[in-house]
Amino acid sequence: MSVGSFNHRGVWAIYRFEMYRFLRTIWTGLATPVITTSLYFVVFGSAIGSRMSDIGGVDYGAFIVPGLMMLSLFNESIFNASFGIHMPRFLGTIYEPLSAPLSPFEIVLGYVGAAVTKATSVALVILATATLFVDIAILHPGWMLAFLVLVATTFCLFGFIVGIWAKGFEQLQIIPMLIVTPLTFLGGAFYSIEVLPEPWRTITLFNPVVYLISGFRWTFYGSADVGVGVSLAATFAFLLLCLATIWWIFRTGYRLKS
Amino acid sequence: MQPVISIRNLSKRYAGGHEALKHVSLDIRRGEIFALLGPNGAGKTTLISIVCGIVTPSAGTVEADGHDIVRDYRAARTRIGLVPQELHTDAFEPVWSTVAFSRGLFGKPSDSAKIEQILRDLSLWDKRKAKIKELSGGMKRRVMIAKALAHEPDILFLDEPTAGVDVELRRDMWALVRRLRDSGVTIILTTHYIEEAEEMADRVGVISKGELILVEEKHALMRKLGRKRLTLNLAEPMETVPEGLSEWDLTLSDDRSELRYEFDANAERTGVPSLLRRMSDLGIGFKDLATEQSSLEDIFVSLTSDRRERAA
Missing domain, CATH: 3.30.70.1560 (Alpha-L RNA-binding motif)
Known part of the structure; x- marks a missing residue:
């Protein structure tokens, strides 16, 4: 029996396998962001936030929620997607999807789809946790969800690339720890870049994470450091770059096929 | 009769320059057990890996049941099952789940009865809920075979199927391979164990340094060169x-x-x-x-x- 032009059962098999792994460790997977978020609110919301004025009319505690969600979303997206594809490479079980009647698109859809589900779940759990500490009104909930999924997809694709590039588990940690987390902290997760003096404000605009956090914050409060259109364009540009890299990986077999 | 696998001028040169296969041409007949013999590094695993889509050939073509493995890879791969040499498994997965996963990957609808039959045939039914890490080496080898059979392939590649298994299990494996052949599955196995080829194969191919030295009916070969x-x-x-x-x-x-x-x-x-x-x-x-x-x-x-x- 032919699998037809789209092997939906194969995609579902990968997706379900990855989600089972997430569900096996769901309590640690969800408890960690909940505890971390709570600590951020204790430190930034209560200890420091109480001494800070509103930012653009938004309470500081509420202001940092989109940034916190993005911070976790970036890390969870990269971690889950890179781990998802790196594990079968490490264990040698990658031979199965590679020898199955699956196109590169279907393989990526299975692994990245599961990673997107996990990362957005964690981000939404953080949002739910945040509501316990601050009042949050989401101005554009539809856009918020769409932006969340778009950014998660983009960073999961990036994580997929990291998972194929990495030669070991140490390298899986390098990109999130040394690049993404610093860029997020410096990208306006906890402040508006409007408060930065020049030339730091201009320099910060070279940080791509600024556009993601700014766009996401717009979906909550209707105000942003940079235009929403620019944020979306930057996100799509990164998404396309990741897709082009993955296309090249499957075309050349880079670290997948010899 | 059309060969079930048709390999033409297949060559593979790895990035490091090593030429693993040199213009190999080979036809595998439907329903036979074909043993590919050769020393370490001869090119056996490379040949199998190319046919199964894991390694990209440098030159040449392969057809599985008339389907080109590159242009028509979906139809070709649906017909092929692979039991790799190494025991690559997800240690924390239960036996049933990992076999069902393999079936799904190949686009087959869920079929509990079929998986039960495969597990029973391989004496794995009692272990269906056990995690793979809890199994012995021999049992893990059976799980690998169950995964390869999960999508009911017509062609089964066994890469060193009895490497490192004890004599009893080896004989069980041989019996299983014969049963599979009797059910219409074409078997291509690579082995170091000449005894294995002598015991089971209908035809034998000898590969050395990437070249197919000869392909011959086992008995004819033994008569001719014996x-x-x-x-x-x-x-x-x-x-x-x-x-x-x-x-x-x-x-x-x-x-x-x-x-x-x-x-x-x-x-x-x-x-x-x-x-x-x-x-x-x-x-x-x-x-x-x-x-x-x-x-x-x-x-x-x-x-x-x-x-x-x-x-x-």
Whole structure:
């Protein structure tokens, strides 16, 4: 029996396998962001936030929620997607999807789809946790969800690339720890870049994470450091770059096929 | 009859420059057990990996059941199952789940009855809920076979299926392979164990340094290249081979009690009757005699060493 032009059962098999792994460790997977978020609110919301004025009319505690969600979303997206594809490479079980009647698109859809589900779940759990500490009104909930999924997809694709590039588990940690987390902290997760003096404000605009956090914050409060259109364009540009890299990986077999 | 696997001028040069396969052409017949023999690094696993889509060929074409493995990879791969040499498994997965996963990957609808049948056939039914890490090496090997059979392939590649397994399990595996062949599955196995090929294969291919040296019916090969050895258990030990027997290339055993004569079993004149007559004439008696056919291993060693000598 032919699998037809789209092997939906194969995609579902990968997706379900990855989600089972997430569900096996769901309590640690969800408890960690909940505890971390709570600590951020204790430190930034209560200890420091109480001494800070509103930012653009938004309470500081509420202001940092989109940034916190993005911070976790970036890390969870990269971690889950890179781990998802790196594990079968490490264990040698990658031979199965590679020898199955699956196109590169279907393989990526299975692994990245599961990673997107996990990362957005964690981000939404953080949002739910945040509501316990601050009042949050989401101005554009539809856009918020769409932006969340778009950014998660983009960073999961990036994580997929990291998972194929990495030669070991140490390298899986390098990109999130040394690049993404610093860029997020410096990208306006906890402040508006409007408060930065020049030339730091201009320099910060070279940080791509600024556009993601700014766009996401717009979906909550209707105000942003940079235009929403620019944020979306930057996100799509990164998404396309990741897709082009993955296309090249499957075309050349880079670290997948010899 | 159209071959179930058709390989034409297949070559593979790895990025480091190593030429693993050199213009290999091979047809596998539907329903046969084909054994691919060769020393380490000969190119056996590379050949299998290309057919299964894990390694990209440098040149050449492969068709599985008439479907090109590159252009028509979905149809080709649906027909192929692979049991790799290494025990690559997800240690924390239960047996049932990992087999169901493999079936799903190949686009087959969920079928509990089919998976149950596969697990029962492989004596894995009692272990269906066990995590793979809890299984013995032999059981893990069975799980690998179950995963490869989960999508009901017509063609099964077994890469060193009995490497590192005990004798009992090896014989179980052989029985399983025969049952699969009887059910219509074409089997291609690579092995170091000549005994394995001799026991099971219908045809044998010998690969060395990336080149397919020969492909032959196993029995025909043994007939064609096989030599026989006659062993005569002497009535009285002798110090040296008598001058009168010098026209036969005889050797004397270390304990001087046996005369050995190697001959071509397919030759028109083997020299055996004349040898026995001459011994009778010379009054050399013997208590017993035995003949033995050279094994596939002898043939394999002879073939590969001939090539080494020619290359030198």
